[in-house]
Amino acid sequence: MTINEGTLDRALRIIIGLVLIGLTLAGVIGWWGWIGVVPLVAGAVGFCPLYAVLGIRTCPMRKN
Numbered sequence: 369m370t371i372n373e374g375t376l377d378r379a380l381r382i383i384i385g386l387v388l389i390g391l392t393l394a395g396v397i398g399w400w401g402w403i404g405v406v407p408l409v410a411g412a413v414g415f416c417p418l419y420a421v422l423g424i425r426t427c428p429m430r431k432n
Contacts, residue, residue, distance in 0.1 A: 371414040374426035381411030 373381070388404025391397045410416045419425065 369413075369415050371427050372419045372425045373411070373414050373416055374428065377426045378411040378414055381407040385409075385411060 385404040385406070385408025388397070388401045389408065392399065392401030392404070414427070416424075
């Protein structure tokens, strides 16, 4: 499992995940807000399985 998300992509996923979970806990939105766990974990780990399947990579290539 290699990192396939760039810094901005990871930050946005973490923010969106936290917002969705926070709104769910505050009772503003329904149970579906728990879907925020998915982008939160993907952003924290830096790996998106869907990106891997589609061959997308927002992480810059490392130079050796």
